[in-house]
Amino acid sequence: MSFKSEVRQSTINNLLEKVRDRKYDKYLSRLTLKKVRGFSDEHISFDFPVTAIIGPNGGGKTTVLGAAAILHRSIAPRQFFSKSGNYDAEMQDWSIEYEVIDRSVSAKGSIQRTASFKNKKWNRDALARNALLFGVSRTVPASERKELIPCTSRKFSVPESRVEAFTDNVRKCISRILGKSVEGFKRLKVNASGTVSMLTGKTENGVGYSEFHFGAGESSIIKMVAAIEAAEDASLVLIEEIENGLHPVATVRLVEYLIEVAERKRIQVVLTTHSNEALKPLPDKAVWSATKDKLFQGKLDVASLRAITGQIETQGVIFVEDEFAKTWVEAILRESSKGLVDHFEVHAMAGDGTAVAMNKYHNANPAIEVPSICIIDGDSAQIEGERVLRLPGAAPESFIFDSCVDTWPSIGGKLSVALLQRFEREAEVLALCKNVRTTNMDHHLLFAQLGEKLGLVPDATVRQAFVTQWAQTNTQAVDEILARLEALGNA
Known part of the structure; x- marks a missing residue:
């Protein structure tokens, strides 16, 4: 079943246009990793x-996130790029370039900024933009947080003046993401300054409980x-x-919330993920892949990153433009008498340009021994x-x-059956x-x-039925493609 986001396409389009037309008071438009870790002259546009930002472990997701962060005064470079005595000599001459919109500095055009590591310290033209960083430590359970140890005392309590109820809007946003009411939830200031806090909640029956009994994801959502x-x-x-x-559903809802708040409060969000669910509500232009030394724009299945980085055990890799092309090519592979379908992985990219670029990178990488090929659509430029x-x-x-x-x-009778219809209905199906x-x-x-008219037959079932019949019927075209792929596998 295809994914249907709660975010309207008009909202997505309006935000894309807003970025394109630079209708922001503060916005990070682009950064270039001139030299940072394995990256050299790699850029990302927002x-x-x-x-x-998606990618395998060690692929550079956090490097990109850190590069975006340290442009801002409120985030110290050491939070992402610490130097450990003489053991980080490679940091010398690291450099990041930025293109930024900041109307307090330039009323019309964009401005340029840099951050570089020279003479054993960071030098940067930092901007005064409010930046919120939510690291992986946000999901550490309350029972493992040392600052909350005093809260485990039987006598623990705080004055009513240090108990904060959430606003209606905050409760509404949290409830939608978590899929439950948070009507009785509050935040306790553990110390007078409020630097240490703890959440409390209530069950549907009104029974109170503390953050020690929250799920890690639940508390992180509330705080964020x-x-x-x-x-x-x-x-x-x-x-x-x-x-x-x-939960995957909460991940989708959280990203949808971030899109909504980006429109409402004009915020900008940069996130890293290993999750396909996090990508579902986003347009193609909102997704970048980090693969150790390269950055690619475009939405793709997270599993495809194994192919891009060479983490596969097949004979070859095939990059195609989209999910329909993937279904089509896999149907062609199944027609091989030599079982090529078991020796190739097919990966859908986000467009022909991304597929060609991924294929070029894959074959040019000396660390990847498995060859790849790109199959583009007939209308590709x-x-x-x-x-x-x-x-x-x-x-x-x-x-x-x-x-x-x-x-x-x-083929009408066979195709009708594949479309979950009776063989005798082929004339009706043709009509x-x-x-x-x-x-x-x-x-x-x-x-x-067509699936809708056939009685709500899933789109994927209809596509699979058509491409399978085409592949079984058009033997000449199929054999030509299979010959190219077989030659690649034997190369």
């Missing part, structure tokens, strides 16, 4: 106010939302491993080559749909196909629209 809602507008929010301690080949037809969905309809006399093709305005929706 084309959407909520940006996700309360801090973000209290922060001044146009703040920068930085979150490490956003999915830590959260990318250039074919030795390791880039093209699927037949123009628009993939309409090409497959029309090809199957044109060969209906020979529905023609009706959908006539009324369709977006070829990407052809299979979803």
